[in-house]
Amino acid sequence: MTLTVLLPRALYPYARGSGALRVDDACLTVGDALSVVGRRWPGVVDRVMTERGEVREHVNIFVGDESIRFAEGLDTRVTDGDTIMIVAAVSGG
């Protein structure tokens, strides 16, 4: 299967400048996909998840246009071809 994980620009430096990560491993859930990303790009996942493995409160993860916070959280199911988008709060004005 192939999933795409889109990053906010503030996380590009932690993925060697890339904003779209391809995940080819078999994943059932968003949490699985983030584990794969974390093995390759630990700096990305450190900034998305707390030390306790929860999504940080200034971060939202979307599968398509649906927030996983209002689905099954990290247990939200993913299927081949899904795009997982990480959106972090920004403060600039």
Added chain:
Amino acid sequence: MTGLSNEELRRYARQTILPNVGLDGQRRLKAARVLLVGAGGLGSPAALYLAAAGVGTLGLVDFDVVDASNLHRQILHGTAAVGTPKLDSARARLADVNPHVTLELHETRLTSANALEILRGYDVVVDGTDNFATRYLVNDACVMLGLPNVHGAIFQFEGQASVFCTADGPCYRCLFPEPPPPGLVPSCAEGGVLGVLPGLVGTIQATETLKLLLGLGDSLAGRLLLVDTLGMAFRTVKVPRDPACRACGTREITTLVDYDAYCGTPAPAPDGSAAALELTPRELAARLDAGAPLDLVDVREPHEWAEGRLAGARLVPLGTLDAAMDTFDPSREIVVYCRSGMRSANAARRLREAGFHVSSLAGGILRWEDELG
């Protein structure tokens, strides 16, 4: 209903012939009161278009002065305005754009003590602030007062826009329940911003404001618009109202909180402990003149350092503070400073937690130059 003069009828002719606007819509705009929090990158285009469109009363909240580094994006202000209050140049520019607009200028920092008083009485609030502390303050005040909050935020090449706090819609805390912890999210001063980006996002905020006032179209309430200028892609994602939201759901948040700027921890209570962490420019100058044994640390970014610094200072950008902790001498007093005192307050708190004797220069280099330059 509010009348329109012949001059106003000519001025708004291309707008009043629009279907669903007409003279009634124009009169509605003239009767409307919109508050813009921040007269910077987002507030500039939003204010210009709202004034041009004929919104009758525009309030502006800002306490800053124009800096040369603002000019590539803050189009309310010109070169001649550098060093003067932003609200002065905003007033002159907006009065020229549309003299029929009444301007209400609030030259102050929005705080938990004045936010409700300032926001009350407006129909719509436009959030164009540049820090998380004020964003949460604006959101919570809008929830308490039942005011729509037209949101915009930017970083480098990306922007976000939405409409919060409508009758049935989510608020900012439904999307982001709490601010990020200190140092985790860089500011525009640290990360930079494409000058035209706030132009895009600020005009989206102006558009959403006009739609709300006129009752037109589908607002961004319940959706977050993500603007990517490099990919030139606009995406929207759903933002449901969260029944567990502490602000608009359970209503646990019943008083306003002043967060430390740029971080997610409430500021210390005003019991003297916070005040003791700050030195005024005159106090610092007097101590330096007296040869006090202190280490001066600049926590700005290298490009800011290159433009000028306090004599004898050492550069430790805020993002590298943790890594540099071991290099500070715990037997000496540290004074940290930045541009306006926000980043240095963050640094001072972290250094104090690590056991150092530390103060922050109140108001940063800007106030130093104002008072001693």
